[in-house]
Amino acid sequence: MKSFFSIVIREIKSLRKEKTILFAILIQFFIASFSSVILLGIMVYYDPSSIGHNARVSLNVGVLGDSRSRFVNFLESSNHRVFVFNEPDKAESAFKAGKLDTIVFIPDADSNPNEMKIVLPDMDAQATLVLMLLKEPLERYEDFLRQQQGVFVRYQDVTGKPFTTNEFFYTIILPVLMLFPAFIAGSMVIDSICEEIENKTLDTLLSTPISLNRITSAKIIAALVVGLLQGILWLILLGANGFIIHNPVTILLLATLITAIISTLALIVALNFRDRERSQFIYSLLILLLFSLSYFLNPSPFSLIARLATGDPWMNYMYLLVYLAAAALLAVVPPLISKRLMRG
Amino acid sequence: MVFMRTVLIIAGREILRLRARFNTKMLAAVIILLVMVAVISFFILRQGAVMVKDLYIIGVSPSAPRLDDPRFNIIRADPREGIRLLNDGQLDVYLTGTALFSRQDDRSQYAVGAVKSHLLKSELERIGIEYPLNRAFPLRVELNYLKTSAAAGNRSASLTLADILESSSRVREQNGQPGASAVQPLNPAEHERENSITQAVRPSPTDEQISRQLADLQSGNILPQFKAQFAGDKQVVIPSLMNPPIPLAQVLLAFAYILPIFFISIFFTGSFIEEKMARKINVLLSAPVTPFQVIIGKMLPYIGYSLLIVIFITLILKGNLLLSLAIFLPVILFIFSIYLGVALQYRSYRDQTFFSLVAVTGITAYLVFPAMFVGISDLSYISPLTLAVQMYRGIPITVYQYLLSAVPMTLIFVLAITLGTRVFNEEYLLSFRPLYIKIREAVFLAMDKHRIAASVAVFSLLLIPVVFILELATITVCINLPRPLALGLCIFICVLIEEIAKSLTVVVSIERGLVRKWTAVIWLAVVSAFSFFAGEKLLLFMSLKVISESVFTTAIFAGNLLWLPLIAHAVCTLTVCLVTYRTGIRGYPLALLAGSLIHGAYNLSLLGVLR
Numbered sequence A: 001m002k003s004f005f006s007i008v009i010r011e012i013k014s015l016r017k018e019k020t021i022l023f024a025i026l027i028q029f030f031i032a033s034f035s036s037v038i039l040l041g042i043m044v045y046y047d048p049s050s051i052g053h054n055a056r057v058s059l060n061v062g063v064l065g066d067s068r069s070r071f072v073n074f075l076e077s078s079n080h081r082v083f084v085f086n087e088p089d090k091a092e093s094a095f096k097a098g099k100l101d102t103i104v105f106i107p108d109a110d111s112n113p114n115e116m117k118i119v120l121p122d123m124d125a126q127a128t129l130v131l132m133l134l135k136e137p138l139e140r141y142e143d144f145l146r147q148q149q150g151v152f153v154r155y156q157d158v159t160g161k162p163f164t165t166n167e168f169f170y171t172i173i174l175p176v177l178m179l180f181p182a183f184i185a186g187s188m189v190i191d192s193i194c195e196e197i198e199n200k201t202l203d204t205l206l207s208t209p210i211s212l213n214r215i216t217s218a219k220i221i222a223a224l225v226v227g228l229l230q231g232i233l234w235l236i237l238l239g240a241n242g243f244i245i246h247n248p249v250t251i252l253l254l255a256t257l258i259t260a261i262i263s264t265l266a267l268i269v270a271l272n273f274r275d276r277e278r279s280q281f282i283y284s285l286l287i288l289l290l291f292s293l294s295y296f297l298n299p300s301p302f303s304l305i306a307r308l309a310t311g312d313p314w315m316n317y318m319y320l321l322v323y324l325a326a327a328a329l330l331a332v333v334p335p336l337i338s339k340r341l342m343r344g
Numbered sequence B: 001m002v003f004m005r006t007v008l009i010i011a012g013r014e015i016l017r018l019r020a021r022f023n024t025k026m027l028a029a030v031i032i033l034l035v036m037v038a039v040i041s042f043f044i045l046r047q048g049a050v051m052v053k054d055l056y057i058i059g060v061s062p063s064a065p066r067l068d069d070p071r072f073n074i075i076r077a078d079p080r081e082g083i084r085l086l087n088d089g090q091l092d093v094y095l096t097g098t099a100l101f102s103r104q105d106d107r108s109q110y111a112v113g114a115v116k117s118h119l120l121k122s123e124l125e126r127i128g129i130e131y132p133l134n135r136a137f138p139l140r141v142e143l144n145y146l147k148t149s150a151a152a153g154n155r156s157a158s159l160t161l162a163d164i165l166e167s168s169s170r171v172r173e174q175n176g177q178p179g180a181s182a183v184q185p186l187n188p189a190e191h192e193r194e195n196s197i198t199q200a201v202r203p204s205p206t207d208e209q210i211s212r213q214l215a216d217l218q219s220g221n222i223l224p225q226f227k228a229q230f231a232g233d234k235q236v237v238i239p240s241l242m243n244p245p246i247p248l249a250q251v252l253l254a255f256a257y258i259l260p261i262f263f264i265s266i267f268f269t270g271s272f273i274e275e276k277m278a279r280k281i282n283v284l285l286s287a288p289v290t291p292f293q294v295i296i297g298k299m300l301p302y303i304g305y306s307l308l309i310v311i312f313i314t315l316i317l318k319g320n321l322l323l324s325l326a327i328f329l330p331v332i333l334f335i336f337s338i339y340l341g342v343a344l345q346y347r348s349y350r351d352q353t354f355f356s357l358v359a360v361t362g363i364t365a366y367l368v369f370p371a372m373f374v375g376i377s378d379l380s381y382i383s384p385l386t387l388a389v390q391m392y393r394g395i396p397i398t399v400y401q402y403l404l405s406a407v408p409m410t411l412i413f414v415l416a417i418t419l420g421t422r423v424f425n426e427e428y429l430l431s432f433r434p435l436y437i438k439i440r441e442a443v444f445l446a447m448d449k450h451r452i453a454a455s456v457a458v459f460s461l462l463l464i465p466v467v468f469i470l471e472l473a474t475i476t477v478c479i480n481l482p483r484p485l486a487l488g489l490c491i492f493i494c495v496l497i498e499e500i501a502k503s504l505t506v507v508v509s510i511e512r513g514l515v516r517k518w519t520a521v522i523w524l525a526v527v528s529a530f531s532f533f534a535g536e537k538l539l540l541f542m543s544l545k546v547i548s549e550s551v552f553t554t555a556i557f558a559g560n561l562l563w564l565p566l567i568a569h570a571v572c573t574l575t576v577c578l579v580t581y582r583t584g585i586r587g588y589p590l591a592l593l594a595g596s597l598i599h600g601a602y603n604l605s606l607l608g609v610l611r
Helices: A002-017 A019-033 A035-046 A050-054 A070-077 A088-096 A124-148 A164-198 A201-206 A212-240 A248-273 A276-296 A301-309 A318-343 B002-021 B024-047 B079-087 B106-130 B161-174 B188-201 B207-219 B249-277 B280-286 B291-317 B321-345 B349-371 B378-382 B384-393 B399-423 B435-446 B452-478 B483-511 B518-542 B544-549 B551-556 B563-583 B585-607
Strands: A060-065 A081-084 A102-106 A114-121 B056-060 B072-076 B093-095 B100-102 B139-146
Touching: A002 A212, A060 A070, A060 A088, A070 A081, A070 A102, A070 A124, A088 A102, A088 B139, A088 B161, A102 A124, A114 A124, A124 B139, A164 A201, A164 A212, A164 A248, A164 A276, A164 A301, A164 B106, A164 B249, A164 B349, A201 A212, A212 A248, A212 A318, A248 A276, A248 A301, A248 A318, A276 B024, A276 B249, A301 A318, B002 B249, B002 B291, B056 B079, B056 B106, B072 B106, B079 B093, B079 B100, B093 B106, B100 B106, B249 B280, B249 B291, B249 B321, B249 B349, B249 B384, B291 B321, B291 B399, B321 B349, B321 B384, B321 B399, B349 B384, B378 B384, B378 B399, B378 B452, B384 B399, B399 B435, B399 B452, B435 B452, B435 B483, B452 B483, B452 B518, B483 B518, B483 B563, B483 B585, B518 B563, B563 B585
Parallel strands: A060 A081, A060 A102, A114 B139, B056 B072, B056 B093
Antiparallel strands: A102 A114, B093 B100
């Protein structure tokens, strides 16, 4: 056992010596420190309509046409400033001078269908922002016109919080952050094994009383320790950014089990191909495949992390046993094949 | 001829090495994995990608409307049981045919938001079926784009507001619907009745677009058509059916073009590291080949493979082949120059893996983040993805736009190759030293010891694209932070980067004893500052609009004045170099701090923050 732990410690020490891991953790720290701010930026890609919820921006809206329209009231009640113009030239000058964010041409309310025109700046991101900020008053006006036609949409008065930002954090950001260390751990195992094989240091180690299985297990344990530490760091930093994460210990346990599965697969790949280039290439493709396959699992690792983190009361902890069983089952494979593969 | 033949021999050997790697077992594994990924991705796309299932726990009574969404974990319960479970926290919401019950906590309220969104979607589908489209969706919004003074957009060209307003009345007239300024009817009441009848019968010209949007809503199609479009050009939208224009094209392009190049780079760096570890590099160095031939020869096959991938993807996406190659060749050179640095600096695999991860993150951020500002600022042209988006939109690319994107990347390639050939010796490649020492060593090896001033000038010039890229990344990160903090942090980091770039060669010259007199230090510092200033102004010339748009870049690239920035550069570089000359290399961090503080104060005074 002593020799086993000495290999684990040697692996971790060798990582500490290399400054780049500290650099990688520093970057991680930097990103997590600003995660709440960066999240809002990334949200634009996931759901641009979240801009309307997250940004407390009021627009300067130039209005042409029916200035007594109810739409003007809806604009004002959404905190936008309305400027009425009678001549398009003046509205255009104000828009080009940057005094207006948008120009709206409102036809008479009794025209059916009501064909409104919106002029947006010819700039993608700003046009998106303006359009998303106009969405709410536009929807209210649409509903007003609809009701005038005797058509009623139910559930309009149901309240509730805008959910997309929350959903994005728990279903994408958190699982990606928690599983990223697993990906790195697998990569580390490949590097470590291939380095030993190519430097012939593995032969030296094997000439001692330590078995090949002990060596490979020690390398996996070292990768697990690093992955676990990274996971703990993420949870602390996200917590410091104000994100509430339920069941942190169970999430860490799950992440560690997944790290164990991925590291063992990486080990099998490394023992099979025996050089870093091919092993890393196949491993990257394998990760891509596992990520796609996990979509068909229910609950998938992403689902499990999200449901644990949101405090799902129906969460069945037996699911963790599935991952434990998979990890245990996979752990049996390397000892079975390692000697044969090493001989080949 | 002999030069090229040697390069081709090395390239051929590299291809053979790669072929040996891709034996039958490897090829079979790659093909099987790729096919499986493709098949699974196809099924995922067909099903509609929902990352997390059963996120919300929804109790439903027998009379509740159907909730067909994988995000909902549906629990059937009668009202009494449902309310009890809700109060116990076992359900997030409870839905009956007539009411929706919830708690006040966040979890329950987010679930209410999600259920509401789902129910409203079903309602829109219902009214689209039950009522004529004119009644169900009575508001049609035509989106038009117009240039503002700050805009760099291309859709609106020379369009005016009058054109926009006129075009629709012309369309309406062509469709038999007079515009708002049509002749008043003699008998308004009769006209109104007639009008309402025709409106009820005659479909609106925009109905077709509405039907399409309704079909998209029913099929759950929320992704935009891939033609690198964010918001469609002059489209009619229904507010309640409006899919937000997702600015996703750059990310998709990055994945399509850049990801495979990252995969190829594994083999490129692997080749170097393997030869270093097996000490085969010694054999190469003793052969009658130059380091330049070795590096280019090893790189050539991988550049070739990357170009093949660009051709393949462009053909699939139906882009312009020649333009794609012109856009992505500098990107390929840039990526390989970064990986050349990784391969030459490191000796252990783990070190290489971590550094490669950092490189992947950095390169992706550099390519994707600026491209997010398409249409807002010419700053976005620093990323070739902006040009690619423009190409897929059919918008012409100007020479300056291309140069702004291609020149920094190509210069970085030149710098990497220059450094690479100079450090390509056994002692450097096989030594284990901290990164900062290896960088100083590389600079020393790269300098021409007989023309120190010329070396300093060339280095300062070549480092400008590196500085530009790092500063751009800094601006992109800092822009997310609250304004005062963002400005302070951004300026400090940027001036620090500039001061390191300007002083590096002079400090190495001092450390290695290439200069001994303080007058020589002053001379080199001034040369470095002048060279950096000249390069900076060249960059300014290429991206004049960029500089005038951003408050950050105004400060960092120091305005339009000529003498003041030159003096500022010289004073700051002199400070750093003279303090290092006095204190030795250990005092370099302190010297950098002093120079950066002066530089930062100058930039803040330009912005009017300091007076």
